[in-house]
Amino acid sequence: MSCTKCGSENVIIHRRYSGQHLCKKCFIETIQKKVLKDIKKYELIKKGDKVLVALSGGKDSTTVLDILSILAERNIIELEAITIDEGIKDYREKGIEYASETCKKLGIPQHIFSFKEHFKITIDEIMASKPPRKACTYCGVLRRWILNKEAKKLGADKIATGHNLDDEVQAIVMNYLEGNIENLTRIGPATYSQKFVTKIKPLREIPEKEVTAYVMAKGLKVHLEECPYRKTSFRKKIGTILTGLSKDHPTILYSTLRGHEKIRNALKKELKGESILRECIRCGQPAARDLCKTCTLLKEIGRLKDEIHSHNR
Amino acid sequence: MKFTLIIDDEKKTMKIREKLTIKDVLKDFKIPLEAVVVKKNGEIVVEEEQVNDGDIIEVIRVIYGG
């Protein structure tokens, strides 16, 4: 067995969806080329953009930073990283440590913000209070709030996240199975909204396995540990099913992604004009109702009672 | 013939009679190929790779999030 591209005998990956066998050098090259090609194809980045990578220190966001640093080196973009400390004991510290190391190595400025400084509560403290929702809900919503707020302050044009092919297909299938059809219209390579900083997903077409292989092949230091709160999530169940399906149907993730692209536009037309964004009356961030999602969640767990006197409580 | 298997932070010594491939080893543990990246003696290898006497096989699970 030899590399499909260069003939080398040291093959490190067999892509079952395309039949390719690749050596380390050609594998790294194809990943970088594919990501940069997708950035062009979907117009994710313009020359001169200030791009902020949401960097957790995990494999996905570290890969995004590594590949975007190619564009920063060529002076095509300005690149910085933003790391959020949600306050997950015995887990997040390692991620932050690796994230900072990578930034130093690549010479990229890093900004670190925490749930504690912004909301005066950590995710561990929220979960210890036995709240009505799952950890991933608080984590995702509160993290997005900080990202958007700080990205605006930093004058960023784009926020790049580490979502890979598996993540995207899991989201498509989850939303479909749960009947969240409106959410389906929002899944895509970029999310634009007047009041949010545009979010882009450069790794959207790279399988999770290949992101892992990329960090290993490149010797990037990443935190390869699963979040303790994720273990029981619905997303994880869907992920396990999809991975099982891929065994006999190697192209299933790509066909699901392409299928979603086809129905997305039809859904958008069908649902157009659904929600108009306003500003949260408490924090000023974008909101669909009086309060944004973050303030709604904080209020629900009794963290806003000093500021908001609600008759419902 | 013996080889060392590292999986989920656990190190096991495996004794085998006949030659196996990485694929066979994963099958025994019921792990789908798509869910892991495998290193043999420190280098990433494909699932068709043979396991030889004295090899160190490291199975790294592809983990969600990051």
Ligand SMILES: [Zn+2]
């Ligand atoms: Zn090659």
Ligand SMILES: [Zn+2]
């Ligand atoms: Zn708010």
